[in-house]
Amino acid sequence: MTIAERTERTAAADRLCREAYEKAGGKDTGTALVAVGGYGRGELAPYSDLDVVLVHDDDLDPGELAVAVWYPLWDSGSRLDHSVRSVSEMIDTAGADLKVALGLLDVRHLAGDPNLTLRLRTTALAAWRRSAxxxxxxxxxxxxxxxxxxxxxxxxxxxxxxxxxxxxxxxxxxxxxxxxxxxxxxxxxxxxxxxxxxxxxxxxxxxxxxxxxxxxxxxxxxxxxxxxxxxxxxxxxxxxxxxxxxxxxxxxxxxxxxxxxxRPRAVGGRVPQLTPLARGVASSSGEVVLDGRVEPATDPLLLLRAATEAAERDLVLAPATVSRLVKESPELPDPWPEEARHLMVRLLAAGPGLLAVWETLEETGGLDRILPEWDRVRLLPHASVVHRFTVDRHVVETCVEASRLIRRVARPDLLMVAALLHDIGKGGLVEHSVAGEPVARGVATRMGFVPRDVEVIGTLVRWHLLLPGIATTRDIDDPVTVDEVTSKITSPLTLELLAALTEADALAASEKAWSSWRAGLVGALVRRAAASLDHTPGHAAPLETTAQLPVPPALLDGSAPVAVQVEPSDDGSRITVLAPDRVGLLADVAGALALHRVSVRGARAWAQGELGVSQWEVSDPELDATVLRQRLEAVVEGRVEVAARLRKPDTRGLDPSVAVRPEASRQATVLEVRAADRPGLLHHVLAAVAALGMTVRSAHVDTLGPQAVDVFYLQELGAGGLADDRAASAAHAVRAALA
Missing domain, CATH: 1.20.120.330 (Nucleotidyltransferases  domain 2)
Incomplete structure (x- = not known):
């Protein structure tokens, strides 16, 4: 079947319609037989209907002409969809019915008055443009x-x-x-x-x-x-x-x-406005584009950065931008730098915004640069009828579902990568979880994960079908059943991640694949396995003893309120800040960094005698220590009001999680905060704690993909851990600050 065959099929139908019109005595003026819809476009399939309308001038009555035309068409065995309308009726109906308006855009003359058809077509097209x-x-x-x-x-x-x-x-x-x-x-x-x-x-x-x-x-x-x-x-x-x-x-x-x-009505020439989003990336008219400040040839991370910003903000990733980056930007190094891995996890955890961006990456060749293994599952049909999507779309849907579960796990980065790779082994003769494990390990290694994290990802891919298979076919109260799980999943972290991956995988497969019954069975099995592994909830970092840092002379003699040091790191910078310790110091430092638009990936804070010390791992490779120190001094001295200039974090989507971990320390009260990683998040948390007069004995800040996992060891001023009511007040204040 080709265009030529459709053209011939349409031409045969046209001859049939013209003969019917002429035999019925149709005139050359005042009436016309026209084709609409697919027939109007000349795209008749073997069993398509003939969509035809007998059109006439408003002041002309076609009488019995219509019936005389329809009968020979019916007798020919053609499937007929027909009507009779005046020109005004056609235009009025199109104005009231959108489907009719669309059909009139494909009007084509068959027989009768060609000027009438032309008038109908031009009037309908003008009305469409005018009312669009x-x-x-x-x-x-x-x-x-x-x-x-x-x-x-x-x-x-x-x-x-x-x-x-x-x-x-x-x-x-x-x-x-x-x-x-x-x-x-x-x-x-x-x-x-x-x-x-x-x-x-x-x-x-x-x-x-x-x-x-x-x-x-x-x-x-x-x-x-x-x-x-x-x-x-x-x-x-x-x-x-x-x-x-x-x-x-x-x-x-x-x-x-x-x-x-x-868009507001433009007056004169209008230059597209660029809104900066990230290094080298901006938005314009709802699309993510390059801002012209970074040459693609110098930054292999531009593609991931643009894709991540588009997905998180639910903007269009401009195809022309991706095509240019595919052509001009260098390949990512092997292994990836930490920022590339961080961007990839943020992209995967972006939620529904991932779908359109992933599709653009596929259509423009961008995905071949980031994940060449994707070709194994591209548009691959599922063999199981339980799946509503092809394998590739199911994987993306699994990432979307997993993004809603990241507050439940200690390592959202491992969950998101496992969600991406869990079906990567499909399409071959070997069972896909077995075939997928080595592929997943290779991808995770290339992404720069350390060996123990690669091991977790490989285990998740290998056993991603384990929990539902056992929970629905075995007695979960039998110790042998639990042993079957723990013989393969040997750590509490991996079990926690596997439970989340199992739920996301099922929800992405179909609505029926994660029933309350199945969820209950899997949940009970996970609880029994966790107890067997002696799992203790909570993921607070230990209270560390940190080496003493040399104190700059300007801080000792009081000539400077704060000391700042910036050192280059593997893929960014490390900022060290020292200042006289006080309640609220860490909040001020976090606020100053947020105002400076510094992207914080991790931080540690501790007390050193009378000084408060903090070290910040940031993704910015070039920072001016002098400018940063001046901004910090302005905040510490109260010359800049951070709260007035810093927007509250955007907490749309998943609610933040704030929990007190009483088992995590005997010296302090541990507060664990999980929330979307956004500028200003740390300042708002720390300011809420400082407002209650509490000191931060130690802080452990980490960014895992899209989620900040921040752990704070809180103490009363000059005392130890918080009383229960004070701990509850701290948790409530932080929740309120992020609400």
């Missing part, structure tokens, strides 16, 4: 509703060539959006995908002998033969690849429509 800004929100709602009902052509188990996201209906909508003159679409790419899907639909009609749009699993082998492809899997990949491309174009175009509709 008012009507596009309604069209967007219709499209979203259809996508929610039908799913995505690229990923659902039984795809619908017409109605699914990325199907033929979306291609027609894209052409309608282009007709508004508000946005444009890459025409060559759209037509390539559209014609490919039209070919598949023609073959589907021929194979099933009916006007089918849904491709059932039993049809793929015959479609493969008709398309000249090797097997059913190749046919699926062919169809899904084109569907994914159209879906990507659709999403990109609708985001640009949103930007156009939200």
């Amino acid at each position: 800004k008012e009507r596009l929100p309604e069209l967007a709602r219709m499209v979203r509703h259809r996508h929610e009902l039908v799913g995505e052509l690229a990923h659902v188990s039984v795809p619908d060539l017409k109605e699914a996201a990325g199907g033929l209906r979306d291609a027609s909508v894209l052409k309608a959006l282009v007709a508004t003159w508000l946005v444009d679409v890459p025409h060559v790419e759209l037509e390539r995908g559209r014609q490919a899907l039209l070919d598949v639909r023609d073959h589907l009609h021929a194979a099933t002998g009916r006007p089918a749009d849904r491709v059932g699993p039993e049809v793929w082998p015959e479609l493969a033969g008709r398309l000249g492809l090797a097997d059913a899997e190749a046919a699926q990949r062919h169809v899904r690849q084109h569907g994914r491309r159209i879906a990507h174009l659709s999403r990109m175009t609708w985001r640009r429509v949103d930007a156009v509709l939200a």
Whole structure:
């Protein structure tokens, strides 16, 4: 089936319609027979309807002409969808019914008065352009509703060539959006995908002998033969690849429509505004682009940085930006630097914003640079009917589900990477968890994880099916059952991560895969296994004894309120701050760093005699110690009010977790805070504690992907740990500061 065959099929239908009109005595003026919809576009499939309308001038009654036209068409055996309308009725109906308005954009003359058809077409097109800004929100709602009902052509188990996201209906909508003159679409790419899907639909009609749009699993082998492809899997990949491309174009175009509709009316020439997001990356009109300050050839992390910012902020990752970075930026070193690994985990844990960004990376070749192993599962169909998506989309959905669970685990970075790699072994003859383990270990090693973390990731991938398999088929009260789990999962950390991965994997598979019954069984099994491993909750860092640091003379003689030292580290800088110790000192330092837009990855703080000492690991490779010291002095001396200049952290999404860990120390009260890593987070936490008159005996700040895990050892001024009521007050104050 080819374009030429569709053209011939359409031409035969046109001859049939013209003959029917002429035999019925149709005039050359005042009435016209027109084609709309797919027939209007000249894209008849073997079993498509003939969508035709008999149009007439407002002051003309077509009488019995319509019936005389329809009968020979019915007698020919054609499937007919017909109506009779005046020009005014057509325009009025289009104004009230969006589907009619879209159909009129494809009006094509068949017989009768060509001037009447031309007038109808030009009037309808002018009305569409004139009312586009008012009507596009309604069209967007219709499209979203259809996508929610039908799913995505690229990923659902039984795809619908017409109605699914990325199907033929979306291609027609894209052409309608282009007709508004508000946005444009890459025409060559759209037509390539559209014609490919039209070919598949023609073959589907021929194979099933009916006007089918849904491709059932039993049809793929015959479609493969008709398309000249090797097997059913190749046919699926062919169809899904084109569907994914159209879906990507659709999403990109609708985001640009949103930007156009939200944009105030421009006066004269308007230069796009760039809003800085991160080093080398900015946003413009809702898209993440390069800001021109960093040459792509000098920074291999730009692609990850742009993708992460786009996903976390739910912005469009501009395809042109990715294409340029793929072409110009150097390969990531092997192993990756810490910042690259940190960015990758943030990207994976971005939540729903990951979906569109990941799709853009796939469509532009960016993913081949970051994760070449992805090709193993790209558009791979699932063998199990429990899965609603292809393997690749299931993996991304698993990451989205896992991102909602990161507050429950001590190492969200390991959870997110395991979620990404848990099905990487699918597609071969070896059981996928067995095949995937060495691949996952290799990827984790390349990402720069230390050997013990690589071991955890490999174990999670190898045994990601363990818990549901045992929980639903064995007696969880039998010690032998628990031993079967603990013989393979030997650490509390790995067990905790495996429980979260199991839940995320099931939720991503289908709604029925994580029932309350199954969740209860798995939860009970995990509790028994944790008890067997002598698991103690809480992940507070130990109260460390830190080496004494030399005190700068300016601090000893009082000529400077604060001393600052900046040293380069492997992939950033280490900032050391010393100042006379007092309640609120650490909050001031954290606030000053936030105002300086320093990205903190980790920190430690302790007391050294009468001084408070803190060391901060930051991702910024070039910091001016003098400028930083001046800012710190201004804050410490009270010349700059941090709270007035620092926005509260953005806590949309997951709620922060604040917990007191009474078992973690005998010398102090340990407060553990887990929250989204955002500028100003540390200052708000520490300021809340300082406002209660508490001192921070020791602080242990770590950033694991998108989550800050901050542990503070609190004491009363001049005393030891907090009383229970004071500890509760501290936890409440921190929660309130982050709410």
